[in-house]
Each structure stands twice: as structure tokens, then as C-alpha cells.
Amino acid sequence: MLGILAFAHGPIEARDLLDLRQLLLQSPSPLTTETLLRPLRRFVIGDGSSGHGYVLSHLAARATDIRACFVSWGKAILTRLNGDPDHASAQSEYA
Numbered sequence: 001m002l003g004i005l006a007f008a009h010g011p012i013e014a015r016d017l018l019d020l021r022q023l024l025l026q027s028p029s030p031l032t033t034e035t036l037l038r039p040l041r042r043f044v045i046g047d048g049s050s051g052h053g054y055v056l057s058h059l060a061a062r063a064t065d066i067r068a069c070f071v072s073w074g075k076a077i078l079t080r081l082n083g084d085p086d087h088a089s090a091q092s093e094y095a
Helices: 002-007 014-025 033-040 057-083 085-090
Strands: 044-046 054-056
Touching: 002 014, 002 054, 014 033, 054 057, 057 085
Parallel strands: none
Antiparallel strands: 044 054
16 A cells, blocks of 8 residues: 555545555455555545545644755756766666
8 A cells, every 4th residue: 555655646536446455456346445454544644535535644744844855856866967978878777
């Protein structure tokens, strides 16, 4: 559940979360989202309803800072590459 929420690009409804879980694990779950999320509740906000969904709480609170951090990091890598393109192989594969 945590992995699915980590890859979601915003709030995800309970039914979609269960569908993705079933697809990922190749088996239906007899459990509800509330039961599955109970151990994660301090990390997850929302009620799973239409228009609200679930979202990782730490991402919601810091989303702007995290996005800005990624942008700054990418700009720094581009600056280094523009200064010395021969060292492209030394850069992060993620970038």
C-alpha cells in the first residue's frame, strides 16, 4: 500500500488503491482499505472518498519544498554538464 501511495501523483480513491493492490499482487484482498492502511495511518491522510482520496501526509506537507529541491538539483547537474560535458558518465543515472 505504501509503495502504491508513493507512486500516486496525488490523492487516490480507496477503490483505485484496492484495484492497484490487486493488480500488483495478482490476488484480490478480503480486507478493506481501512484495515490495510491502519498500520500506516500516521503517514496517510484522507478518507479514500471521491475528490479527497488518500495521500502520503509527509509529501502533502512538503510537496513544494521537495519539488523545488529536485529542480535545484537538476539545475546544478546541468550547470556541471554544461561546464564539462566529458564528465556526463559521472552524473547520477537518475538525473
